[in-house]
Amino acid sequence: MSTKLIDAYLDGSLTAPEMQQLNALLLSDAEVRRxxxxxxxxxxxxxxxxxxxxxxxxxxxxxxxxxxxxxRWIAAAASGALLLSGWWWQNSQHAFATVEKAAGVVxxxxxxxLRDESHxxxxxxxxxxxxxxxxxxxxxxxxxxxxSAQRLHMKRGRLAADVPPAAKGFxxxxxxxxxxxLGTRFGVDVPSSGSAEVHVFQGEVIAKASGAKAKQxxxxxxxxxxxxxxxxxRELRSSAFIQADEMSELTAGLAAGRRAQSDAxxxxxxSDSALIALLDFETDDALTGIFRRVQGRWPGSxxxxxxxxGDHLKLDVGGDRDWPQLSLAAWVRxxxxxxPYQSLxxxxxxxxxxxxxxxxxxxxxxxxxxxxxxNTLSRDANERDGHPDSRTSVLPEQGRWVHLATVxxxxxxxxxxxxxxxFDKQTLLHVAHPARLGPSQIGNWNQQxxxxxxxxxxxxxxxxxxxxxxxxxxxxxxxxxx
Amino acid sequence: MSESEIEFQHRFLRxxxxxxxxxxxFVRRLVPRRADxxxxxxxxxxxxxxxxxxxxxGGDFRAWAFGVARFEVLAWMRDxxxxxxxxxEDVVLKIAEESAEVEPRxxxxxxxxxxxxxxxxxxxxxxxxxxxxxxxxxxxVARESGRTVAGFYQWLHRMRKLLLDxxxxxxxxxxxx
Numbered sequence: 001m002s003t004k005l006i007d008a009y010l011d012g013s014l015t016a017p018e019m020q021q022l023n024a025l026l027l028s029d030a031e032v033r034r035x036x037x038x039x040x041x042x043x044x045x046x047x048x049x050x051x052x053x054x055x056x057x058x059x060x061x062x063x064x065x066x067x068x069x070x071x072r073w074i075a076a077a078a079s080g081a082l083l084l085s086g087w088w089w090q091n092s093q094h095a096f097a098t099v100e101k102a103a104g105v106v107x108x109x110x111x112x113x114l115r116d117e118s119h120x121x122x123x124x125x126x127x128x129x130x131x132x133x134x135x136x137x138x139x140x141x142x143x144x145x146x147x148s149a150q151r152l153h154m155k156r157g158r159l160a161a162d163v164p165p166a167a168k169g170f171x172x173x174x175x176x177x178x179x180x181x182l183g184t185r186f187g188v189d190v191p192s193s194g195s196a197e198v199h200v201f202q203g204e205v206i207a208k209a210s211g212a213k214a215k216q217x218x219x220x221x222x223x224x225x226x227x228x229x230x231x232x233x234r235e236l237r238s239s240a241f242i243q244a245d246e247m248s249e250l251t252a253g254l255a256a257g258r259r260a261q262s263d264a265x266x267x268x269x270x271s272d273s274a275l276i277a278l279l280d281f282e283t284d285d286a287l288t289g290i291f292r293r294v295q296g297r298w299p300g301s302x303x304x305x306x307x308x309x310g311d312h313l314k315l316d317v318g319g320d321r322d323w324p325q326l327s328l329a330a331w332v333r334x335x336x337x338x339x340p341y342q343s344l345x346x347x348x349x350x351x352x353x354x355x356x357x358x359x360x361x362x363x364x365x366x367x368x369x370x371x372x373x374x375n376t377l378s379r380d381a382n383e384r385d386g387h388p389d390s391r392t393s394v395l396p397e398q399g400r401w402v403h404l405a406t407v408x409x410x411x412x413x414x415x416x417x418x419x420x421x422x423f424d425k426q427t428l429l430h431v432a433h434p435a436r437l438g439p440s441q442i443g444n445w446n447q448q449x450x451x452x453x454x455x456x457x458x459x460x461x462x463x464x465x466x467x468x469x470x471x472x473x474x475x476x477x478x479x480x481x482x
Numbered sequence: 483m484s485e486s487e488i489e490f491q492h493r494f495l496r497x498x499x500x501x502x503x504x505x506x507x508f509v510r511r512l513v514p515r516r517a518d519x520x521x522x523x524x525x526x527x528x529x530x531x532x533x534x535x536x537x538x539x540g541g542d543f544r545a546w547a548f549g550v551a552r553f554e555v556l557a558w559m560r561d562x563x564x565x566x567x568x569x570x571e572d573v574v575l576k577i578a579e580e581s582a583e584v585e586p587r588x589x590x591x592x593x594x595x596x597x598x599x600x601x602x603x604x605x606x607x608x609x610x611x612x613x614x615x616x617x618x619x620x621x622x623v624a625r626e627s628g629r630t631v632a633g634f635y636q637w638l639h640r641m642r643k644l645l646l647d648x649x650x651x652x653x654x655x656x657x658x659x
Contacts, residue, residue: 007639009514009567019567026573037511037577037584038591042646044510044519045592048503049599050614165488168495182495183488204492206499213593215500 002032096146101127103251104299118145123300127247132167135244160187160241177209177226187241199223238335239399252482259298265477276318276461289313296457297480303457312444319438326435327466329405334454342452346445356433366393370406378428388427390417403475409465421475497543505547512555526551552578598648
């Protein structure tokens with residue numbers, strides 16, 4: 001009886017006497033009230049679900065009919081609640097977003113308008129501006145789709161968003177959870193396999209893992225992984241995301257033909273008679289370890305990325321002899337972490353019975369260190385920790401590719417450090433063993449406190465002392481920025 | 483905009499975003515049509531924003547919002563509901579009062595819908611979603627499904643019943659496990 005009345009009430013087919021009957025039942029019978037409330041409650045949930053549904057299984061664009069029906073709303077919005085007006089609904093007549101810059105992306109051109117359709121980019125990075133003014137950079141490989149100017153579905157790829165007040169509520173939907181922005185800068189990483197991550201650089205984001213009951217408020221510096229319906233805290237990956245201000249320099253670098261220059265220079269180093277190893281990570285061959293293969297400095301190029309504790313890359317080179325001189329260089333894009341040391345290159349055989357084993361790393365204070373076991377500092381050396389350390393911080397506040405190099409000379413008893421092609425510091429040694437290599441790791445050293453977090457590209461090991469000019473040229477040739 | 487104004491907006495947005503679906507469902511339980519709920523909801527969000535400076539930090543936002551929403555529903559009924567078949571005020575007050583007490587359970591019920599919908603065969607799920615996307619198009623959806631309009635409504639009632647049973651079962655199991 002009551003169910004029939006409730007169904008008719010929902011269908012709008014109730015007669016006036018029936019309405020009276022229903023009201024009387026609801027007033028007198030708590031059980032009917034409960035059933036009524038449960039059905040209406042489900043009705044609300046069904047409507048919410050239907051709003052995000054399309055035939056092909058992808059969520060639909062938001063309805064826009066609200067706006068037309070709501071003069072009072074618009075007036076209120078205009079009079080001060082501006083933040084709300086841009087929030088739920090928007091005019092779907094216009095593009096949801098526009099491509100501002102496409103760097104190395106063949107699938108999209110500058111100025112393209114994006115609406116409710118799927119996009120895939122295989123290489124490069126693209127900077128977008130939404131209709132609400134949110135600035136978004138998406139790095140390939142990526143698949144994404146705007147449901148509206150305020151809702152972006154990321155199937156995979158990496159995104160950094162800078163959201164102004166007018167676009168508050170901008171939401172990124174991933175297969176494993178959603179991130180709702182409250183006017184901030186944040187990043188979302190959706191790896192090809194594995195769980196998505198949300199990183200808040202500034203402001204506040206609300207995160208909700210798929211299927212989770214609870215929403216979580218994330219503040220500046222917070223980061224989480226969506227993992228099987230729950231959010232797990234993780235370290236902030238401050239440099240994992242390309243942000244809007246980096247894009248213009250990357251596009252300018254590409255336009256200036258930097259990549260061709262870099263490739264040509266690499267060929268030169270490959271034929272250097274003192275070459276021990278040059279890893280550009282472009283071929284898959286024989287790189288063992290645990291890491292993600294992601295985009296390198298150039299659109300479509302590759303670099304290993306170390307994300308989790310224990311990630312590493314194994315290498316076994318130069319173990320057949322001693323190296324009186326050794327130059328080490330790499331492009332890196334690293335997070336600023338609290339971890340004491342980040343391993344750039346650590347030989348496994350570091351042991352007092354094996355002098356000359358090499359450890360190249362970044363210290364907690366973000367300077368660079370080159371330590372060889374058994375070496376001692378010159379009395380004139382001014383070092384705080386008893387090892388040769390560089391002077392200048394080598395990690396920028398935000399994500400950037402930087403070029404690090406160090407040159408060791410056991411005969412001259414010197415360690416020299418370089419940052420972005422520029423000489424930084426020299427440390428004099430008292431005892432200087434020839435360098436010894438062999439089995440080694442990049443990104444770790446069998447110890448958690450050597451965890452490296454970020455990407456490494458174009459790692460060069462040369463069995464001679466490179467000159468200042470050579471380091472300068474190495475940086476200049478490989479620099480992705482202009 | 484000053485720092486404190488931005489912080490004020492953030493605070494509001496955070497709370498509103500977290501509780502929007504509960505407030506919307508609250509309103510929906512008190513008005514006859516989904517479109518009515520949309521209308522009332524817009525008023526409610528404007529009022530919440532306007533009066534947010536009177537909301538005490540650390541207070542129960544949802545309870546406060548339910549209070550505002552109840553008032554707006556009654557106002558809507560006096561205005562628009564006069565020539566419509568609506569719940570009477572005493573019923574509205576009773577359901578509103580009970581809503582606040584059982585909201586955690588109602589929220590779990592709304593969330594359980596997703597699981598239950600996944601048990602419905604895809605073609606039928608699609609029909610339900612189409613029916614719910616636009617109340618005005620329901621006759622069209624009925625025709626496309628090959629049913630009569632009356633038959634379609636009957637079918638929809640059955641599906642709602644099945645879903646509600648599933649949701650209730652899901653919550654019972656939740657208590658047991």
